[in-house]
Amino acid sequence: MRVSTAYSFESSVSALQRRQEEMSRAQQQMTTGKRVERPGDDPTAAAQVERALVEESRGRSMLRTLDASRNVMTLTESALGDAGDLAQRAREALVAAGNGGYSGSERLTMANQLKELRNQLFAVANQQDGAGNLLFGRQGNTSGPYVDNGSSVTSAANGGGLAGSNVENLPLSIDGPQVWLQVGSGNGVFETSAGTSATPNTGSGWVSAGSVTDPSAWNALASHSYSVAFTQDPSTGALSYSVTDDATGSAMADANGNTSFAYQSGKAITVVPGISFAVSGTPDASGDSFHVGESTPDLNVFKALDRAVAALSNPNANNGQVMQAVNAGISDMDQVLGSFQSARAMVGETLNRLDGVESRTGGRILAAQTTRSNVEDVDMVQAISEFTNRQTSYQAALQSYSMVQKLSLFNYISG
Amino acid sequence: MNPTSLLSLGASGMMAAQAQLSTTGHNIANAGVDGYSRQSVRAETASGLYSGSGYFGRGVEVRTVEREVNGFLTDQVAQTNSQASADKVRNQMLGQLESSIGTGENGLGYTATQLFNAFGDVAAEPADASARRVVLERADDLASMFRSTAQSMASLQSGVSQDLKNSVAEVNNLTQRIADLNGQVAATRGSPQKPNDLLDARDQLIKELSSYVQVNRVEQDDGSMNLFVGGSQSLVVGTNAYQFKASPDASDTSLMRVSLDVAGVSRQLDSSTLVGGRMAGLLQFQDEDLAAAKTHLDTMAQGITTAMNNQQAAGWSLKVDASGQPVAGAALFSIDSLGALNMKVGAGMSTDDIAASAQGASITSPRSNNANALAMQQLGTTATVSGSTFTDYFSQVIADVGVRVQTATSRADVSSSLASDAQQQLGSVTGVNLDEEAAKLLHFQQSYQAAAKVLQVAQKVFDTLISLGS
Numbered sequence: 001m002r003v004s005t006a007y008s009f010e011s012s013v014s015a016l017q018r019r020q021e022e023m024s025r026a027q028q029q030m031t032t033g034k035r036v037e038r039p040g041d042d043p044t045a046a047a048q049v050e051r052a053l054v055e056e057s058r059g060r061s062m063l064r065t066l067d068a069s070r071n072v073m074t075l076t077e078s079a080l081g082d083a084g085d086l087a088q089r090a091r092e093a094l095v096a097a098g099n100g101g102y103s104g105s106e107r108l109t110m111a112n113q114l115k116e117l118r119n120q121l122f123a124v125a126n127q128q129d130g131a132g133n134l135l136f137g138r139q140g141n142t143s144g145p146y147v148d149n150g151s152s153v154t155s156a157a158n159g160g161g162l163a164g165s166n167v168e169n170l171p172l173s174i175d176g177p178q179v180w181l182q183v184g185s186g187n188g189v190f191e192t193s194a195g196t197s198a199t200p201n202t203g204s205g206w207v208s209a210g211s212v213t214d215p216s217a218w219n220a221l222a223s224h225s226y227s228v229a230f231t232q233d234p235s236t237g238a239l240s241y242s243v244t245d246d247a248t249g250s251a252m253a254d255a256n257g258n259t260s261f262a263y264q265s266g267k268a269i270t271v272v273p274g275i276s277f278a279v280s281g282t283p284d285a286s287g288d289s290f291h292v293g294e295s296t297p298d299l300n301v302f303k304a305l306d307r308a309v310a311a312l313s314n315p316n317a318n319n320g321q322v323m324q325a326v327n328a329g330i331s332d333m334d335q336v337l338g339s340f341q342s343a344r345a346m347v348g349e350t351l352n353r354l355d356g357v358e359s360r361t362g363g364r365i366l367a368a369q370t371t372r373s374n375v376e377d378v379d380m381v382q383a384i385s386e387f388t389n390r391q392t393s394y395q396a397a398l399q400s401y402s403m404v405q406k407l408s409l410f411n412y413i414s415g
Numbered sequence: 416m417n418p419t420s421l422l423s424l425g426a427s428g429m430m431a432a433q434a435q436l437s438t439t440g441h442n443i444a445n446a447g448v449d450g451y452s453r454q455s456v457r458a459e460t461a462s463g464l465y466s467g468s469g470y471f472g473r474g475v476e477v478r479t480v481e482r483e484v485n486g487f488l489t490d491q492v493a494q495t496n497s498q499a500s501a502d503k504v505r506n507q508m509l510g511q512l513e514s515s516i517g518t519g520e521n522g523l524g525y526t527a528t529q530l531f532n533a534f535g536d537v538a539a540e541p542a543d544a545s546a547r548r549v550v551l552e553r554a555d556d557l558a559s560m561f562r563s564t565a566q567s568m569a570s571l572q573s574g575v576s577q578d579l580k581n582s583v584a585e586v587n588n589l590t591q592r593i594a595d596l597n598g599q600v601a602a603t604r605g606s607p608q609k610p611n612d613l614l615d616a617r618d619q620l621i622k623e624l625s626s627y628v629q630v631n632r633v634e635q636d637d638g639s640m641n642l643f644v645g646g647s648q649s650l651v652v653g654t655n656a657y658q659f660k661a662s663p664d665a666s667d668t669s670l671m672r673v674s675l676d677v678a679g680v681s682r683q684l685d686s687s688t689l690v691g692g693r694m695a696g697l698l699q700f701q702d703e704d705l706a707a708a709k710t711h712l713d714t715m716a717q718g719i720t721t722a723m724n725n726q727q728a729a730g731w732s733l734k735v736d737a738s739g740q741p742v743a744g745a746a747l748f749s750i751d752s753l754g755a756l757n758m759k760v761g762a763g764m765s766t767d768d769i770a771a772s773a774q775g776a777s778i779t780s781p782r783s784n785n786a787n788a789l790a791m792q793q794l795g796t797t798a799t800v801s802g803s804t805f806t807d808y809f810s811q812v813i814a815d816v817g818v819r820v821q822t823a824t825s826r827a828d829v830s831s832s833l834a835s836d837a838q839q840q841l842g843s844v845t846g847v848n849l850d851e852e853a854a855k856l857l858h859f860q861q862s863y864q865a866a867a868k869v870l871q872v873a874q875k876v877f878d879t880l881i882s883l884g885s
Contacts, residue, residue: 001843002843002844002846002848002851003842003843003846003848004842004843004845004846004847004848005446005447005846005847005848005849005850006446006447006448006449006842006846006847007838007839007842007843007846009447011835011839014835038513038514038518038817038820039513039516039518039813039814039816039817039820040509040510040513040816040817040819040820040821040824041817042817043813043814043815043816043817043818043820043821044814046518046810046813046814046817047810047811047813047814047817048810049518049519050518050519050522050524050525050806050809050810050813051806051807051810053519053520053524053525054524054525054528054795054806057525057528057529057532058528058531058532058795058796060532061531061532061535061536061792062535064532064535064536064539065535065536065538065539068539068540069539133540133783134783137783162783162784162785163785163789164535164538164539164785165535165538165789165792166789166790166792166793167793167796172538172539172785408849408850408853409849409850409853409854410849410853413853413856413857
């Protein structure tokens, strides 16, 4: 085919330019390290890169929230540890106060000690993290969640614990009132009490917290409210007791059909199926009564201590009232300690879980980075070989152009 | 038979050789001129002179100078050139559109995610003014990124409009010149000789015109060339050139429309009617690619504004009304009929206006409730824009633009190589090859020398005759 000189000049120059452009593009890929620089290079990859980048950024945000959560949980864990120590000391003080030999003023010392411990516990309950957030606060309040209004402590908080994320469970506070104000009363299954508020006991008898011997038998009972009343044999002076079902008003009978039993201090009363408790000391047969009721989730750490303090501060209290207060106090403290421990276990578990969330989120970030790198980054070996290839072809094009361009018949026409 | 006939034989050979040398010189001189068709001399043997002893040749006659021409290839070059310039300009504009939409860490998707994440920090510290300040800054970032993206699209549009105006002016100039040339060509009709250089000039002008708008050509008997656009709209008829006009769209003045005035009737031509040429490429970019990108951008701006403002209104800010009751959050973004071009952070937004708290009678202090901040953060993963999450929608937009660029690039590659093939084919028929011309130069020079030699011999013959008489 004929080649037009003008076209051959034009086309070889544009071929040179194309080669140069290809080489500079290969060089650019090597210097930026990116295969996909513009969406047009590979639209699908560009969209994938975009998603991966956002996924990575979300993961980083999650990690930041996770750090905040871990910080709060660590503080809460140590606050609950402190609270447990204080409750343990209160329990020890109560045990000591049960010493029958103590005089009224000695008991007052113990009462003061308990009051001090109570105040410390109150401070722990209202503890803040460094940023002014309440550890045991709940959604929607910033003032101290627990208010001491003199006679009782109430919660100004409501809602649930503050969550750090809607996706993962990253608590920023724990549900405080459940830990501090809503402990199960009694021994957690049933609670015992002496007398009623209308007619306090006058004798020196006291009732133990009792224990569950057969949970299914207790659960099967229609009624969970019983009263113990005493009668005194006028001739021998021996005390006997009977247990009444408050719901029906009928007396409880043992296997032999007996409804009245001889009283012996400290002997277990087992006539109510499934549970066992003991009355000790000398109850007054004229009106003293002891009651068994279902445990309710309303035991308040501060109220329990306040009750014990009030009983111990009374210099005229008889041995029965003191023992009742001590016994009830110890049982309450056990419940409180249980509540602290379970909350601490939950916080510990949360901290554990946060580690899991962290490694999972780290994995997600890594996966996103890998995706990004896979679709976007250039394979250096390939890029270098391609660059060399392009360089060679550009060189060849330049050389051949200059050689061909020199050839012309005019060079051989001599004037 | 006489010696003078030998003289005239030599002279005719010399004249023919000179004509060929001068045509070769013309070819060499025009070797680099666009649209020049190589010319050659058509020489014919002069008819013989009868004598009793047969026909004696009377030398050579120069019949005409003709140009190498191939109507099919010339038309092919114009048509492929037309398609190539449409694809090229669309590809260029799409390249600019592609760079106006930032990607990765400079992209809308990442910036919006930064905003969603900032709400996560507010959720961790609902009352922290610095976390709230970050939200406002990120919101401002996002709004200004929307604005600047919309701004660069608007300037692309005004570039397209300007370009269309310039193209229309250039087309009107070219059609006028073609019409003038038609007149000059028609004027030579009486002569059997063709005005080669005028025809070349007209073909070249039509080729230039084709790069703006694709035309169909119909040659008339008088040698003038009629041109039509969009199938059957007259553009040049004889010595009349009809005017193109560029004017803003009646319903959307930011768009530019192209119309052709024929006999007082203005007819609008869109990219599909124009088929090829720079104007078709520009119109296609304006009506399809840029319009789609603008719609996507406005949909995203509208979607995120609505979602975030609604969520703000569903929560409580830190501000209280006259009765001490917390008030709902103010609108985070404001947007008007201009769409993304005028997206701003709500007027007078302060850190206290961010609604981090949920609303509810049980919430005594919005300072320590984070439910609404979490919901704001959650907007990053919920469908806020046309049934997709913001990120997904943005990824689709990027992929969409990317696919357009990719398609346009490959189409531009194909059509430019087709154009260059057609050019090469035409060049191989009509172009000047300097080596060939050099060879011809030698060849015709030798012919000239040979013919001169004949004259010399004729002179010798005369001399011999004359010396006989002395």
